[in-house]
Structures are given as C-alpha cells and as structure tokens.
Amino acid sequence: MKLFAKGKILGVAARPQYNKNTGESWEKLFLVIQTPKHGGIAGQLEDSEFQLTKAQIDAGTQKRLNDLNGNEVLIEVFMMTNEFKGKTYTSWFLSGDGVPQRLNQLENSNNKLGK
Numbered sequence: 001m002k003l004f005a006k007g008k009i010l011g012v013a014a015r016p017q018y019n020k021n022t023g024e025s026w027e028k029l030f031l032v033i034q035t036p037k038h039g040g041i042a043g044q045l046e047d048s049e050f051q052l053t054k055a056q057i058d059a060g061t062q063k064r065l066n067d068l069n070g071n072e073v074l075i076e077v078f079m080m081t082n083e084f085k086g087k088t089y090t091s092w093f094l095s096g097d098g099v100p101q102r103l104n105q106l107e108n109s110n111n112k113l114g115k
Helices: 055-056 061-066 103-112
Strands: 003-018 027-035 044-051 073-085 087-094
Touching: 003 044, 003 061, 027 073, 055 061, 073 103
Parallel strands: 044 087
Antiparallel strands: 003 027, 003 073, 027 044, 073 087
C-alpha cells in the first residue's frame, strides 16, 4: 500500500542533531508542507514534516524541493517506528527519489487522458 501526503511546500528545514556521548553533530533535513487542519475550522492550516533519506540528500533532492516552494504537490511517504525506553516513536520519510509532482501537472495529464 502506498501512502501520500498533499499540501503546499513551505521549504526544506534543517534540524541540528548532537550525540552527547561522542560529540558528533549532524543535520537532518525535512520537507515541510502546509495542509488544511483535519477537524479545524475553515482556513485553519497545519504544517507537516517528512524527513529526507541520506540517498535523497546525496542525490540533490533538497535543491529540487526548494525549487518547488509555494507549489501544491502530492508526495509519496512512508512511516518508520522505533521503541526507546518503553515508548514508541514514529518518523515520516519521503519515498523514492523524494521529488513530488505538482498537482497542476497531475490534473493536466489526467485531462489529456480524458479522465
């Protein structure tokens, strides 16, 4: 089963990470999209974040995503869970190459196909 998220791209955010045992530091990159809030009032929005994988970062996906700022897109995502000290944590990631399709491109291709 494939999962998708739909929303307006706000950009790619860098979140600094630090390992206090080793002193190592690095950044995690997240695509931030804005969507209507489920169960909210009309016009109320919420932001969602989806982490980029190392392969996506190495392939230059961050720049391609930033080029789409402000566009309505559909992105394929996947979820990973892990357990730490008796609690379960969920992380959301971009799937595949991480580059979404603009919704207006999808609509245009569907119109050409007569759908």
